[in-house]
Amino acid sequence: MGGAHGGDPVDCLGLREDGWQKEIRDLVLSFLQRSDSLIEAATGNGTPLFLFEPDVMGERSRAFTDAFSSHLEDFQAFFAMKCNNHPDVAREAVKAGLGLDVSSGLELQTALETGCRRILFSGPGKTEKELELAAINAARVTVLIDSFGELERLDSAALKAGTVITAGVRLTTREDGLWRKFGIPLSSLGEFLSTSAGKKAVRIRGLQFHTSWNLTPEAQVKFIERLGKALGTVDPGLIQSLRFLDIGGGYWPEGGEWLLTGELPSSPGAARLRGRERLSAAPVGDFAREIAGALKKHIFPLAPLKIYAEPGRWIADRIMHIMVSVADRKADDLVITDAGTNIIGWERYETDYVPVINLSRPSLTERPCLVAGSLCTPHDIWGWSYFGEGIEPGDILILPNQGAYTWSLRQQFIKPLAKMITIED
Numbered sequence: 365m366g367g368a369h370g371g372d373p374v375d376c377l378g379l380r381e382d383g384w385q386k387e388i389r390d391l392v393l394s395f396l397q398r399s400d401s402l403i404e405a406a407t408g409n410g411t412p413l414f415l416f417e418p419d420v421m422g423e424r425s426r427a428f429t430d431a432f433s434s435h436l437e438d439f440q441a442f443f444a445m446k447c448n449n450h451p452d453v454a455r456e457a458v459k460a461g462l463g464l465d466v467s468s469g470l471e472l473q474t475a476l477e478t479g480c481r482r483i484l485f486s487g488p489g490k491t492e493k494e495l496e497l498a499a500i501n502a503a504r505v506t507v508l509i510d511s512f513g514e515l516e517r518l519d520s521a522a523l524k525a526g527t528v529i530t531a532g533v534r535l536t537t538r539e540d541g542l543w544r545k546f547g548i549p550l551s552s553l554g555e556f557l558s559t560s561a562g563k564k565a566v567r568i569r570g571l572q573f574h575t576s577w578n579l580t581p582e583a584q585v586k587f588i589e590r591l592g593k594a595l596g597t598v599d600p601g602l603i604q605s606l607r608f609l610d611i612g613g614g615y616w617p618e619g620g621e622w623l624l625t626g627e628l629p630s631s632p633g634a635a636r637l638r639g640r641e642r643l644s645a646a647p648v649g650d651f652a653r654e655i656a657g658a659l660k661k662h663i664f665p666l667a668p669l670k671i672y673a674e675p676g677r678w679i680a681d682r683i684m685h686i687m688v689s690v691a692d693r694k695a696d697d698l699v700i701t702d703a704g705t706n707i708i709g710w711e712r713y714e715t716d717y718v719p720v721i722n723l724s725r726p727s728l729t730e731r732p733c734l735v736a737g738s739l740c741t742p743h744d745i746w747g748w749s750y751f752g753e754g755i756e757p758g759d760i761l762i763l764p765n766q767g768a769y770t771w772s773l774r775q776q777f778i779k780p781l782a783k784m785i786t787i788e789d
C-alpha cells in the first residue's frame with residue numbers, strides 16, 4: 365500500500381473544454397471553502413447523508429418561474445415530486461410559490477399534507493383508489509387524464525365523491541415506440557374533448573404534454589407547432605372550454621450533462637484512463653423565450669391559455685449533496701466507502717461524472733482513484749477520481765449537486781438508507 369497520497373495528480377482527466385474544467389474547479393472550491401461547516405453537519409449524524417439546502421430550493425424555484433414569467437403573462441410552475449420526493453423539498457417549493465406535480469397516490473398524499481392548494485396529478489394507469497383520492501380533494505387537485513378509459517373512471521370516482529373535478533388530457537408526443545404509452549394521440553383530441561363534454565363530474569380545462577431530457581427547447585417547440593395544427597382542426601366550441609396548456613418538465617440544468625466516456629477500466633491504475641465530456645444545455649432563459657415564441661405563434665391565436673410547466677431536475681439538482689466516508693483504502697487508487705449506491709438506487713456514476721471532493725484533505729488537485737461503494741456488486745461506484753491531498757479511512761467525501769433522481773430512487777439493498785439533514789446558509 366502506498367503513502368497518504370492517492371494516484372498521480374491529474375489536472376485534466378480527458379477534459380475537452382477549458383471552460384468546463386474551470387467550472388469544475390470553481391464548484392470544488394466553493395465546497396472546500398465551507399468544508400468546516402459541512403463536516404460539522406456530518407458530526408453527530410454519521411454518514412451516509414443527504415445534505416438539503418432549502419435556500420437553494422427557494423432560489424431555483426423562483427428563478428425558473430421568473431424566467432418564464434418574463435415572457436408569459438399567465439404562468440405557473442409545478443414542482444415534479446418524482447424528481448425528489450422528500451416532503452421538506454415539496455414544502456419549500458410551495459413556499460416559493462410553486463404548485464406540485466404528482467404521479468401517484470403516494471405522492472398525492474404527501475403533496476396534500478404539505479397544504480399545497482395547486483396540485484397536478486399526471487401519469488399513466490392511475491388506480492381507482494388514486495382517482496378517488498383525487499376526487500375527494502377536487503378543490504386542490506387537477507387530474508391530467510391519460511386515456512379514454514381513465515376519463516370514464518375519473519367521472520365515476522368524482523360522481524361517487526359527489527363532486528365535479530377539473531381535469532386536462534395528456535397528449536402523446538410520439539405515436540410510435542416506447543413513448544406511445546403516455547396520453548392520447550393528437551389525432552384523437554377532438555374526439556376526447558367531445559366525449560368529455562358529456563361527462564357529469566369531469567370538466568376538461570386543459571392539455572398536457574411532456575418531453576424528457578431536453579438540452580435545448582427544440583422538442584417542445586416542435587410539439588407546440590404540431591399541437592397548433594391539430595387544434596386548428598378541432599371544433600372551436602370545444603377549444604373554448606380550455607383554460608391551460610401544461611408544457612411538462614424535462615428542462616436540463618444550464619451546467620449541461622456531465623458524462624464519463626470510454627470503456628470501464630478494470631486493471632489497477634486504470635482509473636486515470638477515463639475521459640469525460642459535457643453535453644451543453646441551453647440556459648432556462650432560452651427555453652422560456654423560444655417556448656413562449658412558439659406559443660404566441662401557434663397556440664394563443666386559437667386559445668389564450670394559461671401556461672403550466674412541471675420542472676423537476678432543473679430545480680432539484682443543486683438542492684442536495686451526498687456525503688459518504690472512506691471505510692477502507694485497498695490501494696493508492698482504490699478506496700471503499702461506508703455507503704453503497706443503494707442510497708441513490710441506481711448505477712448513476714458508471715455513466716455520469718460528478719467531482720468527488722475529499723473534505724478531510726482539501727485540495728484542488730484531482731487524483732485518479734476508483735471510489736467504490738460497499739455493496740456486493742462491482743457496479744457500485746461513486747467515481748473514478750477525487751479532489752484531495754490523498755485519501756484515507758475516515759475521510760469525508762462529498763458529491764455536490766445530486767438532488768435530482770437520487771433521494772427518490774433510494775432502495776433498501778444490503779446497506780442502510782441515508783439520512784437527510786437540512787443545512788441552512
Ligand SMILES: Cc1ncc(COP(=O)(O)O)c(C=O)c1O
Nearest residue numbers: 444574613614615674675676677
Ligand atoms: C409528466 C412529467 N412531468 C415532469 C417530469 C419532470 O421532468 P424533469 O425532472 O426532467 O424536469 C417528468 C419526468 O419524468 C414527467 O414524466
